[in-house]
Amino acid sequence: MNLLLYRYREARPCVQVPELKLVIQSSADWFQRYRFCQPLGQGGMGVIYLAEDKAQGNIQCVVKQLISKPSNPDEQFEAERLFKREVEILRQLDHSGIVRFSDFHVTDDGKYFLVMDYVPGKNLDSIVQNYGPFGSEATVEIGIQCCEVLEYLHERDQPIIYRDLKPSNLMLTPEGQIVFIDFGIARMFMPKQAATRVVTAGYSPPEQYFGRPETRSDLYALGATLGHLCTGVRPKPLTVSAPGITHPDVIPELDDLIRRLTAHNPEDRPFGAREVRYELYKIYHGIHPDFEIPEEALVPLQATVAPKKDGPPTNPNLRSGLHSDSSKRPANWLEREQPKEEDLQKVTRKDAERINYSDVQNPRKTSERLTRPDAKDSNYRRRNTQTQQPSQSFWDKLRQFFNK
Structure with missing residues (x-):
């Protein structure tokens, strides 16, 4: 396997998108779209799940959920700020070497979810x-x-x-x-x-x-x-x-x-x-x-x-x-x-x-x-x-x- 064999392809052009606006959707409708299969890991800010997008023919995707920390309001505020910034940045990027943004959702009770393409490997x-x-x-x-x-x-x-x-x-x-x-x-x-x-x-x-x-x-x-x-x-x-x-x-x-x-x-x-x-x-x-x-x-x-x-x-x-x-x-x-x-x-x-x-x-x-x-x-x-x-x-x- 020679990695350079796969590098003679141009990066996809950047897609400009409007500024992020948080839209509160129905949690029931949103969860009906995604089937959570299994957890992939957990970090300091969130939990990562392997899921399937029913609206896209059950294609595999990754859902990142922000961990809530109600006991520490300052830490929770900072986590939410970083989470929103990650969404804002990913929405602007379109490159074959960067995980692709797919969806973002805030539930009725204030839980944050970020959906990205699944990267095999x-x-x-x-x-x-x-x-x-x-x-x-x-x-x-x-x-x-x-x-x-x-x-x-x-x-x-x-x-x-x-x-x-x-x-x-x-x-x-x-x-x-x-x-x-x-x-x-x-x-x-x-x-x-x-x-x-x-x-x-x-x-x-x-x-x-x-x-x-x-x-x-x-x-x-x-x-x-x-x-x-x-x-x-x-x-x-x-x-x-x-x-x-x-x-x-x-x-x-x-x-x-x-x-x-x-x-x-x-x-x-x-x-x-x-x-x-x-x-x-x-x-x-x-x-x-x-x-x-x-x-x-x-x-x-x-x-x-x-x-x-x-x-x-x-x-x-x-x-x-x-x-x-x-x-x-x-x-x-x-x-x-x-x-x-x-x-x-x-x-x-x-x-x-x-x-x-x-x-x-x-x-x-x-x-x-x-x-x-x-x-x-x-x-x-x-x-x-x-x-x-x-x-x-x-x-x-x-x-x-x-x-x-």
Whole structure:
């Protein structure tokens, strides 16, 4: 199975929809339409059910119900706000790599339901747990698909920050398609507006702990996710991922990219998902020299475009068509201070409980941060990319996993 075989299809165009208006419908009529089959899981905000839509020929769908918490009005209000925002965002999106919105309903007694298309397959976290790491080549293929979705989200007129990119939120279908499935904490990007502090330990960058996420926050999460996929090791909170140290078989170019993606300072990360996707294509070309990088991947490598008002530039100057030139980027373009190293150590116990991580580790001091290996180092250069190609047996096992 080669995931790239399924990627030569254009994303469906975005469908613009009117602003969300909550319409109270008859609960009896609504529940007659959907047949609840079985629960699929439960999170902090809701319960997920597999259901059938009788109005659409009993096609399978997923129904997400918001959990009511009457004992805590403030928490209930925040949960309802995030739930409504998830609906509002999903209504605007139409991409093959994003779960499709179908229906939304509020019952007579104030219960919230969100209906989405059913995505067959397994999430990447469960696959790694059952079959071990993907290996460098498959990780690169998955990263390319993730970048396509992030480009779609980040390059909208009003960019959307996903904020929760991690293996458990990425579904791999039997056809090899990666689908983003949970937009519960996604938000519209407003540079001068602080966001609710919602983080996932190990995958969230430092700025997200302070309610200051930006589009490059998703790139940090992407780097942490790719590091997890190619090594099978979960990332530690607020650290630079360096998969090549513990797993020498990781392709050096992929190891270097993951290090830069998980840099503490957003300015030290690649500028955007397009740039990252191009780098991933180059890595894939290094594995398979006969593979030609698609022309559309070269399109964004152009001159700088003037920045939008109150937002980042849509395209930076690129050195050699690859690395962003920070010297030509406006200083403090978000007009805010970056979190200081000592501030990152002040994560309270309440925050730790909220992110389900009881022992939040302090970040490494600047002098102790991991640096890229010297390109002249013989041990670093000795890694032969020809040995990185995943065995076909991995995909055979994965097919068996889907057929269970």
